[in-house]
Amino acid sequence: xxxxxxxxxxxxxxxxxxxxxxxxxxxxxxxxxxxxxxxxxxxxxxxxxxxxxxxxxxxxxxxxxxxxxxxxxxxxxxxxxxxxxxxxxxxxxxxxxxxxxxxxxxxxxxxxxxxxxxxxxxxxxxxxxxxxxxxxxxxxxxxxxxxxxxxxxxxxxxxxxxxxxxxxxxxxxxxxxxxxxxxxxxxxxxxxxxxxxxxxxxxxxxxxxxxxxxxxxxxxxxxxxxxxxxxxxxxxxxxxxxxxxxxxxxxxxxxxxxxxxxxxxxxxxxxxxxxxxxxxxxxxxxxxxxxxxxxxxxxxxxxxxxxxxxxxxxxxxxxxxxxxxxxxxxxxxxxxxxxxxxxxxxxxxxxxxxxxxxxxxxxxxxxxxxxxxxxxxxxxxxxxxxxxxxxxxxxxxxxxxxxxxxxxxxx
Amino acid sequence: xxxxxxxxxxxxxxxxxxxxxxxxxxxxxxxxxxxxxxxxxxxxxxxxxxxxxxxxxxxxxxxxxxxxxxxxxxxxxxxxxxxxxxxxxxxxxxxxxxxxxxxxxxxxxxxxxxxxxxxxxxxxxxxxxxxxxxxxxxxxxxxxxxxxxxxxxxxxxxxxxxxxxxxxxxxxxxxxxxxxxxxxxxxxxxxxxxxxxxxxxxxxxxxxxxxxxxxxxxxxxxxxxxxxxxxxxxxxxxxxxxxxxxxxxxxxxxxxxxxxxxxxxxxxxxxxxxxxxxxxxxxxxxxxxxxxxxxxxxxxxxxxxxxxxxxxxxxxxxxxxxxxxxxxxxxxxxxxxxxxxxxxxxxxxxxxxxxxxxxxxxxxxxxxxxxxxxxxxxxxxxxxxxxxxxxxxxxxxxxxxxxxxxxxxxx
Numbered sequence: 001x002x003x004x005x006x007x008x009x010x011x012x013x014x015x016x017x018x019x020x021x022x023x024x025x026x027x028x029x030x031x032x033x034x035x036x037x038x039x040x041x042x043x044x045x046x047x048x049x050x051x052x053x054x055x056x057x058x059x060x061x062x063x064x065x066x067x068x069x070x071x072x073x074x075x076x077x078x079x080x081x082x083x084x085x086x087x088x089x090x091x092x093x094x095x096x097x098x099x100x101x102x103x104x105x106x107x108x109x110x111x112x113x114x115x116x117x118x119x120x121x122x123x124x125x126x127x128x129x130x131x132x133x134x135x136x137x138x139x140x141x142x143x144x145x146x147x148x149x150x151x152x153x154x155x156x157x158x159x160x161x162x163x164x165x166x167x168x169x170x171x172x173x174x175x176x177x178x179x180x181x182x183x184x185x186x187x188x189x190x191x192x193x194x195x196x197x198x199x200x201x202x203x204x205x206x207x208x209x210x211x212x213x214x215x216x217x218x219x220x221x222x223x224x225x226x227x228x229x230x231x232x233x234x235x236x237x238x239x240x241x242x243x244x245x246x247x248x249x250x251x252x253x254x255x256x257x258x259x260x261x262x263x264x265x266x267x268x269x270x271x272x273x274x275x276x277x278x279x280x281x282x283x284x285x286x287x288x289x290x291x292x293x294x295x296x297x298x299x300x301x302x303x304x305x306x307x308x309x310x311x312x313x314x315x316x317x318x319x320x321x322x323x324x325x326x327x328x329x330x331x332x333x334x335x336x337x338x339x340x341x342x343x344x345x346x347x348x349x350x351x352x353x354x355x356x357x358x359x360x361x362x363x364x365x366x367x368x369x370x371x372x373x374x375x376x377x378x379x380x381x382x383x384x385x386x387x388x389x390x391x392x393x394x395x396x397x398x399x400x401x402x403x404x405x406x407x408x409x410x411x
Numbered sequence: 412x413x414x415x416x417x418x419x420x421x422x423x424x425x426x427x428x429x430x431x432x433x434x435x436x437x438x439x440x441x442x443x444x445x446x447x448x449x450x451x452x453x454x455x456x457x458x459x460x461x462x463x464x465x466x467x468x469x470x471x472x473x474x475x476x477x478x479x480x481x482x483x484x485x486x487x488x489x490x491x492x493x494x495x496x497x498x499x500x501x502x503x504x505x506x507x508x509x510x511x512x513x514x515x516x517x518x519x520x521x522x523x524x525x526x527x528x529x530x531x532x533x534x535x536x537x538x539x540x541x542x543x544x545x546x547x548x549x550x551x552x553x554x555x556x557x558x559x560x561x562x563x564x565x566x567x568x569x570x571x572x573x574x575x576x577x578x579x580x581x582x583x584x585x586x587x588x589x590x591x592x593x594x595x596x597x598x599x600x601x602x603x604x605x606x607x608x609x610x611x612x613x614x615x616x617x618x619x620x621x622x623x624x625x626x627x628x629x630x631x632x633x634x635x636x637x638x639x640x641x642x643x644x645x646x647x648x649x650x651x652x653x654x655x656x657x658x659x660x661x662x663x664x665x666x667x668x669x670x671x672x673x674x675x676x677x678x679x680x681x682x683x684x685x686x687x688x689x690x691x692x693x694x695x696x697x698x699x700x701x702x703x704x705x706x707x708x709x710x711x712x713x714x715x716x717x718x719x720x721x722x723x724x725x726x727x728x729x730x731x732x733x734x735x736x737x738x739x740x741x742x743x744x745x746x747x748x749x750x751x752x753x754x755x756x757x758x759x760x761x762x763x764x765x766x767x768x769x770x771x772x773x774x775x776x777x778x779x780x781x782x783x784x785x786x787x788x789x790x791x792x793x794x795x796x797x798x799x800x801x802x803x804x805x806x807x808x809x810x811x812x813x814x815x816x817x818x819x820x821x822x
Binding site: 056106127135137138139143144146147148149151152154156160162168169187189191193195212213214217220221222224225226227228229231233234235236239240241242243246250251253254255257262267270282284288289292307340360380381383384385386388389394 | 538540546547548549550553555556557559560561562563564565567570571579580585593600602604606617624625626628629631632633635637638639641642644645646649650651652653657661664665671677693694695696699701702703751792793794796797799800802804
């Protein structure tokens with residue numbers, strides 16, 4: 001803090017009120033940024049389109065904030081990237097020591113696998129995607145994440161490397177231009193959700209001028225809905241209205257937490273969805289994910305030798321879903337779990353050894369088979385988002401009486 | 412179930428494996444659908460573009476599934492809509508009784524406010540948006556929800572009414588065409604996320620032929636990223652890879668649930684983010700929301716007369732965030748909460764009466780003021796998604812040492 005004069009602090013405050021930035025788990029291209037006069041107010045570029053114009057990095061200077069972000073992100077990215085063991089070059093032989101601590105939670109965890117502290121400063125080439133939003137930024141972040149799913153084959157083996165940067169709460173064209181200029185420095189792609197048409201147009205034109213690929217994530221669908229409804233969009237940053245539905249969602253989350261892991265079986269009848277399965281089939285994260293969508297979820301662990309709550313068999317069987325998983329996969333997950341929980345050898349073997357795992361899954365299979373109305377969902381290899389889609393598909397088909405035969409099935 | 416022959420069951424199974432449908436809380440236009448021969452395999456339309464062609468509802472018949480969904484959704488929508496007390500017309504004077512129970516959780520709750528059971532069959536006009544995905548459908552659902560945020564001014568007072576329908580796991584052109592034909596029947600808009608280019612093209616052309624507005628939600632950004640990375644997209648439905656990061660996210664969710672409401676204060680040092688605030692400032696849902704993004708969150712309730720855990724003052728103060736709220740708003744929330752929890756009059760007054768609320772907020776204010784490194788976030792009128800954006804903005808700025816002055820601030 002002592003490094004900055006008061007005017008810088010003031011600008012920093014302004015940025016801290018306006019901008020959030022988060023990095024993906026990928027790598028950032030090696031870039032060098034020159035410190036700008038922090039008091040310089042960036043001017044938006046003239047909005048005439050210059051076809052084929054190229055990035056002109058010498059034309060401007062980055063803000064100290066952006067420079068510091070880039071530095072910190074570069075170091076973090078280096079640490080992540082180094083896990084692949086590939087040879088890469090240094091950004092700076094003597095990075096400020098305090099930068100070494102600047103890691104995000106997920107990176108804090110994964111960095112444990114890095115070979116030594118010096119990995120912090122390892123760098124590599126990669127592509128940047130700047131995400132700019134006038135709101136929370138969750139929509140643009142979600143969309144970019146989904147689109148990147150189409151490039152897993154390239155990302156997973158590091159043949160391509162991507163670093164995403166989220167800037168939220170950007171409702172001022174000056175800040176917008178600062179961000180786009182920094183994007184130009186990195187040769188980044190810009191994806192934005194800006195409700196104000198003039199802000200969206202400024203972003204589009206600035207990206208054209210700097211020769212940056214850019215995507216207006218919500219503009220087309222908003223216009224299309226506007227003509228479908230024959231109503232003009234508000235043009236303001238999205239607010240999340242605190243409606244009845246919102247408070248019911250909050251209630252669903254609180255209900256679900258209280259019911260976790262078989263707690264208060266007397267409340268099972270109050271749940272919309274009840275999940276039953278052996279330990280480590282993902283009941284808890286799945287329950288939480290569903291509760292965020294407004295469903296009151298209870299989950300009941302199936303443990304060999306522990307009788308299931310009577311109420312499980314008294315409630316509407318159409319809302320009960322069984323979860324099952326491949327024994328080998330379950331054993332692997334349980335071994336990791338037992339280790340992380342520091343189980344004693346005795347408990348661990350009982351919990352994660354193959355004979356026990358198979359026996360417990362067979363015990364669960366019998367219980368589920370005795371209740372043929374409960375669908376049994378195979379969760380092996382499925383992320384909670386995917387299992388949630390299967391559960392809700394069945395839930396709604398049943399609610400809507402879509403003639404689903406009442407027999408247990410695997411999905 | 413007895414209503415359907417085996418072939419219908421078989422087709423139903425196919426649909427249950429492939430299609431999930433969920434309705435928004437808005438209204439659906441009155442539509443009449445004729446039952447089709449369930450064995451008829453729908454043919455994709457020829458893909459030549461007929462400009463200005465109109466929907467031709469007589470040209471095809473809807474599948475039994477779609478018909479039943481439409482019926483059930485219509486009834487649910489009627490129930491919702493009736494809450495505004497507007498006069499609307501009947502779909503069917505004698506609906507099958509079992510349809511009356513077919514409500515989604517949020518509608519089950521709100522329907523309690525409906526005047527009587529007959530409201531179930533009340534109908535009204537409205538616009539439909541069909542959302543079609545080859546994956547879970549969460550991205551298209553999220554994007555449409557965000558875009559609809561631009562029309563709150565019209566939706567909130569029911570000047571416009573929208574009903575969204577989500578079809579997920581659609582990876583077969585036959586099903587795609589069935590859905591688009593049904594969309595044409597309803598004069599719906601179609602928004603899709605289909606990774607397979609030929610499926611996306613079929614959707615686009617079919618919508619053109621039926622004269623339906625349509626939006627390819629991820630096509631443009633996927634193409635743009637492809638040229639940015641110079642890599643071809645996989646073209647397959649998105650899978651959520653079970654990476655280290657995924658399992659760290661699951662771990663963060665489980666950690667956060669265990670720490671909820673001040674549990675295990677000895678683990679505060681393991682948290683990435685610690686939230687402190689009086690009861691009903693939204694600590695729990697905010698913690699859960701942040702944990703879904705991979706952050707280990709602990710929350711500590713500030714209760715007058717109950718000493719805060721020593722560990723709260725021993726951990727890195729940069730990860731602690733205070734939450735505060737307007738006393739009047741807090742009182743309203745607490746009154747509702749006390750009622751729903753069936754507090755006794757004595758407890759309730761102590762919990763939700765103004766003097767106590769003000770006193771407790773003042774007590775919290777002092778504690779937060781004594782710890783000036785902790786930012787204090789004003790949550791009044793903010794949804795958890797919005798508060799989360801503020802928290803993470805600060806969290807990352809601090810991690811990245813973006814020269815944020817170490818003084819408590821209100822946001």
